[in-house]
Amino acid sequence: MTQKPFHHGNLRAVLLDEATMVLRESGVDGLSLRDLARRAGVSHGAPRSHFVDRQSLLDALAELGFDRLTVAVRTALGGAGDLSARFGRVARAYVDFAIDDAALMELMFQAKATGRPGRIEEAAGALFSTLDGALGARSAEGDDESRDVFKMxxxxxxQGIAALVASGRIERAQGDRLVDAAMETMLGSALGMRAVTSS
Amino acid sequence: MTQKPFHHGNLRAVLLDEATMVLRESGVDGLSLRDLARRAGVSHGAPRSHFVDRQSLLDALAELGFDRLTVAVRTALGGAGDLSARFGRVARAYVDFAIDDAALMELMFQAKATGRPGRIEEAAGALFSTLDGALGARSAEGDDESRDVFKMxxxxxxQGIAALVASGRIERAQGDRLVDAAMETMLGSALGMRAVTSS
DNA sequence: CCTATTTTCTAGACACCGCCTAGATTGAGC
DNA sequence: GCTCAATCTAGGCGGTGTCTAGAAAATAGG
Structure with a gap:
């Protein structure tokens, strides 16, 4: 058996992995740099070489979260099907992600609140532009402002539905039904508007 | 000048007050029992007589938060005006509260997530039934399920709009516009697109 | 190949925190 | 007035994030 090498080699990746797991089952409060170091089998000061701060670690996690969410949304968007069907998939993917990784989601959004510009903004921007493109395909006719409003x-x-489910206020199945209802009213009113104006 | 009395007298209230302020400007992470004790001019162990836990303090804060939100919603609901006007007021009051006391709001909802039954549930229930009554008055005609869906x-x-604004993703003014748009589409689709056609 | 430099990790220290305990002080009820 | 429960003090424990000095290893340059 090999002696534990002085250099871990890929501590950063291991720490992020471990942190992701801890985050899922213990929340943000359960995340401690010292504990992560222990899990990785390094001294308590080792993480400092990769994350100056605890916040820095949280930021990195948030960034990865945005990447993953973007991928999920993009694949949900990519498949074939009706317009409302694709939108429904996106919505469900979004909500699913927010529920399964509620703590991560929280991190991702409060990260922007603290306002540190950085790679998080970039990752978040990627997600938003993805969403933007999808919505742009929908209402090529609508004016820019109404499109923005619709997107937001x-x-x-x-976000709200996910929060309700994640906080245990409503069941997951109800959440799905809510998603459907939301899509219906939003798309319905939007399409209705178009029909009215075009007639 | 009077000597500092051994018995503070209303430590609990002072702690809650101070905690509310700290919560507003430093978030949940900035809340420490020892710091609160220092601010109140008592020893670091004193708060324990009123709050066994740190979580216990947070729960009390959440409960007060629900009370305040309920009052806000109730007064917004009480005034005169059109049906959609009153709804708009409620929505704005809700969003305003969630923005001004974002950290508190977070506490209130994660408190339910942890699932401790207690007075929080009660306070939250009061808010919800208030909202329920208001929505019940609206759609006396609709079936129960659609009413529930609408309420949620x-x-x-x-909640989602508030989260977007609180996280700094959109401006407050945009948030207001979003509230209007949301009310429009929701009431519109529910009431037979009256609002839509009028825009 | 050998040396200099940079990165990575160890180890110890400091201040802070939540929580626990023992004991002093006070106000209230008998 | 005396007892008793509530309140507050003071100290200690283990845990945490952050800082520092220095050892160890990878990397680069001659």
Whole structure:
């Protein structure tokens, strides 16, 4: 058996992995640099070489979270199907992610609140532009402002539903039904508007 | 000048007051029992007579938060005006509260997530039944399920908008516009697109 | 190949925190 | 007035994040 080498080699990745797991089952409060170091089998000061701060570790986690969410949304968007079907998939993917990784989601959003510009903004931007493109395909005719409003309203509603489910206020199945209802009213009103104006 | 009395007298209230302020400007992480004790001019162990836990203090804060939100919603609901006007006021009051006391709001909802039954549930229930009554007055005609869906969708959307604003992703003014748009689409689709066609 | 430099990790220290305990002080009820 | 429960003090324990000095290993340059 090999002696534990002085250099771990890929501590950073291991720490992030471990942190992701801890985050899932213990929340942000259960995350401690010292504990992560212990799990990785290094001294308590080792993580400092990769993350100056505890916040720095949290930021990195948030960034990875945005990447993952972006991928999820993109694949949900990519498949074939009706327009509302694709939107429904996106919505569900979004909500699912927010529920399964509630603590991560929290991190991702409060990260922007603290306002540190950085790679997080970039990752978040990627997600938003993805969403933007999808919505742009929908209402090529609508004016820019109403498109923006629709986009934000979409995001807000998904976020809200996810929050309700994640906080245990409503069941997951109900959450799905809510997603459907939301899509219906939003798309319905939007499409209705178009029909009215075009007639 | 009077000597500092051994018995503070109303430590509990002072601690809660101080905690509310700290919560507003430093978030949950900035809340420490020892710091609160220092601010109140008592020893670091004193708060323990009133709050066994740190969590216990947080729970008390959440409960007060629900009370305040309920009052805000109730007064917004009480005034005169059009049906959609009153709804708009409620929505705005809800969002305003969630923005001004974002950390408190977070506490209130994660408190339910941890699932401890107690007075928080009670306070939260009061808020919800208030909202319920208001929504019940609206759609006396709709079936129960659609009413429930509408209620939850309403709450979710408000929550989501508040989260977007609180996280600094969108401006407050945009948040207000979002609230209007949300009310429009939701009431519109529910009431037969009256609002939509009028825009 | 050998040396200089940079990165990575160890180890110890400091201040802070939540929580626990023993004991002093006070106010209230008998 | 005396007892008793509530309140507050003071000290200690283990845990944490952060800082520092220095050892160890990878990397680069001659």
């Amino acid at each position: 309203l979409f995001a807000a509603t998904m | 969708l309403f709450a979710a959307t408000m």
